[in-house]
Amino acid sequence: MKEEFLDCMHEACPIPLLKALKKLEQMKAGDLLIMKTDHNCSITNVIEWVDKQGHKMDYIEIGKGEWEIYIEKVVSDE
Amino acid sequence: MNKLYEIVLKTPWPYWIAGIILSLLNIFLLITTGSPWRVTSGFLYWGMGFLEKLGYSDFTGSYIELYGGLTAGETFLLNTVSILNVAVIAGALLSVLISNEFKWKKIKNAKQVAFGITGGLLMGYGAIIAFGCNIGAFFSGIPSFSLHGWVFGGSMVVGGVIGSKILMRYMV
Amino acid sequence: MTSERIEALKRRRKEEREVIKSTNQSPHAWILLVIILMVSMALFLNQSFYMWIFPIGILLGFTLERSRFCFTASIRNPLTIGTTKLLQAVILALMVSTVFFFILQVQTLDVGNFQLSEVPGNLRPLGWNTVIGGVLFGVGMIIAGGCASGTLVRVGEGFTLQIVVLVAFIAGAILAGVFHYPFWYDLFIEGREAIYLPEIFGFIPALLLQLAVLGILYVAARSFAKRKKI
Numbered sequence: 317m318k319e320e321f322l323d324c325m326h327e328a329c330p331i332p333l334l335k336a337l338k339k340l341e342q343m344k345a346g347d348l349l350i351m352k353t354d355h356n357c358s359i360t361n362v363i364e365w366v367d368k369q370g371h372k373m374d375y376i377e378i379g380k381g382e383w384e385i386y387i388e389k390v391v392s393d394e
Numbered sequence: 395m396n397k398l399y400e401i402v403l404k405t406p407w408p409y410w411i412a413g414i415i416l417s418l419l420n421i422f423l424l425i426t427t428g429s430p431w432r433v434t435s436g437f438l439y440w441g442m443g444f445l446e447k448l449g450y451s452d453f454t455g456s457y458i459e460l461y462g463g464l465t466a467g468e469t470f471l472l473n474t475v476s477i478l479n480v481a482v483i484a485g486a487l488l489s490v491l492i493s494n495e496f497k498w499k500k501i502k503n504a505k506q507v508a509f510g511i512t513g514g515l516l517m518g519y520g521a522i523i524a525f526g527c528n529i530g531a532f533f534s535g536i537p538s539f540s541l542h543g544w545v546f547g548g549s550m551v552v553g554g555v556i557g558s559k560i561l562m563r564y565m566v
Numbered sequence: 567m568t569s570e571r572i573e574a575l576k577r578r579r580k581e582e583r584e585v586i587k588s589t590n591q592s593p594h595a596w597i598l599l600v601i602i603l604m605v606s607m608a609l610f611l612n613q614s615f616y617m618w619i620f621p622i623g624i625l626l627g628f629t630l631e632r633s634r635f636c637f638t639a640s641i642r643n644p645l646t647i648g649t650t651k652l653l654q655a656v657i658l659a660l661m662v663s664t665v666f667f668f669i670l671q672v673q674t675l676d677v678g679n680f681q682l683s684e685v686p687g688n689l690r691p692l693g694w695n696t697v698i699g700g701v702l703f704g705v706g707m708i709i710a711g712g713c714a715s716g717t718l719v720r721v722g723e724g725f726t727l728q729i730v731v732l733v734a735f736i737a738g739a740i741l742a743g744v745f746h747y748p749f750w751y752d753l754f755i756e757g758r759e760a761i762y763l764p765e766i767f768g769f770i771p772a773l774l775l776q777l778a779v780l781g782i783l784y785v786a787a788r789s790f791a792k793r794k795k796i
Contacts, residue, residue, distance in 0.1 A: 325502075326499060326500050326501065326502035327502060328506065328711040328725075328727060329636075329638075329639065329711055329712075330561075330639070330642060330643070330646060330647070330711075331565060331566060333647060334562070334566045334646065334647075335566065337647065338566070348571065348572075348575060350575070350579070354497060354499055355499075356406075356495065356634060356723075357634045357636060357639065359406075360406050360634045361639065361643065361647075361649070364643075364649045364651055365647050365648075365649055367567065368648070368649060368791070369795075372567050372568060372569035372571075372572055373567070373568065373572065374568040374572050374573070374576060376576055376579070376580065377495075378579075378583055379497075380494065380495060380496065380497045380589070380591070381490070381495040381496060381497030381499070381724075382497065384579060386572045386575050386576060386579075387572075388569050388571055388572055403632075406632065406633055406634050407629075407632050407633040408633070408655075409633060409634075409635060409651050409652050409654075409655035410654070410655045410658055411633070412629050412630070412632070412633030412635040412655065413635065413655040413656060413658050413659030413662070414658070414659060414662055415625075415629045416626065416629055416630070416635065416659055417659045417660075417662040417663040417666065418662075418666075419622055419625055419626050419629070420663055421663065421666040421667065421670065422618075422622060423618075423619070423622050424667070424670065424686055424687065425670065426615060426618040426619075426622070427615055427618065427619060428686065429688075430667075430687055430688050431626070432688065433714040433715055433718070434714055434735075434739060437714075437732075437735055437736045437739045438736075438739040438740065438743045438744075440736055441736040441737070441739055441740035441743075441744075442740065442743075442744065444736075445740065445744070453744060455747055455748040455751065456743055456744045456747050457742075457743035457744070457747050458743065460747070460751065467613065472612070474616075474619055477609065477616060477619050477620055477623065478619055478620075478622070478623040478626075479623070479718055480623070481619065481620045481621075481622070481623020481624045481626070481627060482623050482624075482626050482627035482630070482715065482718045482719065482722070483627060483718050483719075483721050483722040484598065484602060484623075484624055484627060484722065485623060485624035485625060485626060485627025485628040485629075485630075485631070485722070486627040486628065486630065486631040486718070486719040486720075486721075486722025486723055487598060487627075487722040487723070487724075488595060488598050488599065488602070488624065488627075488628060489627070489628045489631035489632050489722075490631060490722065490723050490724070491591045491592070491594045491595035491598060492591075492592065492595045493632075494590065494591045494592070495591075496591055496594070496723070496724055497724055498724045498726065499723070499724050499725045499726060499727070500726055501726050501727050501730075506727055507727070507730055509709045509710065509711075510710050510711070510727050510728075510730050510731045510734065511730060511731070511734040512706070512709060512710070512734075513705075513706040513707065513708070513709040513710025513711070513731060513734070514706065514710050514717075514730070514731040514732065514733070514734025514735040514737070514738060515706070515734045515735075515737060515738035515741070516702045516703065516705055516706030516709075516710075516738065517702075517703050517706035517707055517710060517713070517714065517735050517738060518706075518734065518735040518736060518737060518738020518739035518740075518741070518742065519699075519702055519738040519739070519741055519742040519746075520698070520699040520700065520701070520702030520703035520704075520706060520738075520742075521699065521703050521714065521738075521739065522699070522738075522739050522742035522743040522747070523695045523698060523699040523702075523742050523746075523750045524695060524696045524697075524698070524699025524700050524702075524703065525690035525691065525695075525696065525699075526688065526690060527703060527713065527714035528637045528638075528703070528707065528713040528714055528715065529637075529713075529714055529715050530688055531688070531690065531696075531700075532637070533637070533656075533659070533660070533663070534663075534687065534688040535687075535688045535689075535690065536660050536663075536664070536776075537660060537663035537664045537666070537667040537668075537687070538667055538671075538685070538686075538687025538688045538689055539664075539667070539668075539671070539687070539762055539763040539764055539772055539776065540687065540688060540689040540690060540692075540760050540761065540762060540763075541692050541760075541761035541762075541763060542689075542690045542691065542692040542696050542760065542761070543688070545692055545696045545697060545700065546696050546699070546700040546703075547700070548700070549696065549697045549698075549699070549700025549701045549703075549704065550641065550700045550701075550703055550704040550707075551641055551704065552700070552701050552704060553700060553701040553702065553703060553704015553705040553706070553707075553708070554641040554642060554645060554704040554705075554707075554708055555645060555704075556701070556704070556705050557642075557704055557705040557706070557707070557708025557709050558642055558645040558646050558708055560705070560708070560709055561642075561646070561708055561709060562646065565709070
């Protein structure tokens with residue numbers, strides 16, 4: 317059970333999501349990914365993509381216009 | 395009250411609701427002003443106003459001379475499209491302030507700037523020669539039943555495919 | 567969808583970082599609102615129909631920001647990550663607008679006998695310039711990370727980068743619209759007119775055709791998202 321951290325501060329859409337996508341590929345089921353971003357569109361994008369993939373996620377606002385997104389990798393058996 | 399604030403002014407609205415609101419605003423704009431939502435010509439007016447300030451005012455053969463758009467009494471700075479553009483910026487700022495999320499966002503590196511400038515130039519150039527941007531030609535052109543809207547939309551998607559390739563290769 | 571472990575992680579991160587109590591920005595919002603009302607009044611005194619434009623623009627910007635609606639992402643997301651919710655919303659918005667524009671056009675025009683210049687809406691000439699411009703615009707919006715409206719919204723959100731993009735956008739527009747326009751005009755645009763679909767197909771068929779095409783695109787987008795696993 318590893319925990320990965322991805323700093324996406326000051327990155328424009330869609331770079332944060334694409335970085336997360338790469339990172340998640342290398343991770344194992346059950347690993348957690350923490351993403352830090354100040355780009356609000358990234359959150360909605362990540363939510364839609366993560367939902368589709370079946371991973372678990374949530375996010376909190378850690379400061380004015382700054383968020384942390386938490387993703388738990390889930391691998392379906394199909 | 396707190397919960398209502400969370401739902402209406404904090405959590406993002408669903409895309410489809412926003413889409414319908416934008417359509418309604420667009421038709422309302424067409425009814426009240428006689429012209430649907432446009433963006434790029436406003437940028438051109440600003441640019442030309444700036445050129446005029448620099449002392450350059452030979453606009454023979456320019457887009458504005460041929461296709462105009464300014465009604466009597468309007469200037470490069472004060473006209474329908476420019477006002478609309480300022481209003482869109484102000485509306486976005488209002489929204490961020492209400493949801494308590496405003497922050498000056500810094501530039502990360504020179505690469506971002508280089509891609510930003512290139513992209514901006516391409517958009518400005520493309521939008522002018524095609525008679526409109528994603529708003530004027532696409533979002534207002536297609537509902538106007540003008541075929542150029544459809545062709546612009548299709549070409550924009552082709553450009554999107556090329557742009558995405560560049561993005562995946564050089565920017566991630 | 568959250569999970570127990572994510573909830574635990576949230577609690578832990580909150581303790582570790584002691585989430586910064588952000589200062590309340592609503593006073594700024596009130597000040598801005600007052601300024602907006604004053605500007606609307608000033609514009610109204612200048613020319614009466616200006617009064618409408620400013621509030622409508624405010625609502626446009628507000629809606630775009632509030633929903634994170636983004637034309638760039640609507641095209642980019644299907645291509646890069648296989649999600650289409652935004653694209654579907656854009657197509658839906660086009661269908662709704664199509665119906666409203668149609669009603670307005672039919673009411674305004676003498677259907678049997680009208681000039682193109684009388685049609686309410688954005689009717690513009692079609693030619694190779696549309697294709698070239700569209701492709702350039704498509705590439706530009708993806709690499710700049712925002713379209714025309716998106717750039718404006720980002721400026722309002724406080725992105726320094728988008729201020730740079732906006733300046734470049736204006737520069738590009740001047741280059742094409744002032745300095746290079748005679749070239750493009752002579753090459754593709756001169757003598758061309760807008761192609762107005764109801765003139766070719768008739769009013770009702772044009773409406774039905776356009777709604778059908780948009781409907782097909784909507785269904786195609788939805789099934790594309792279901793099939794595509796990235």
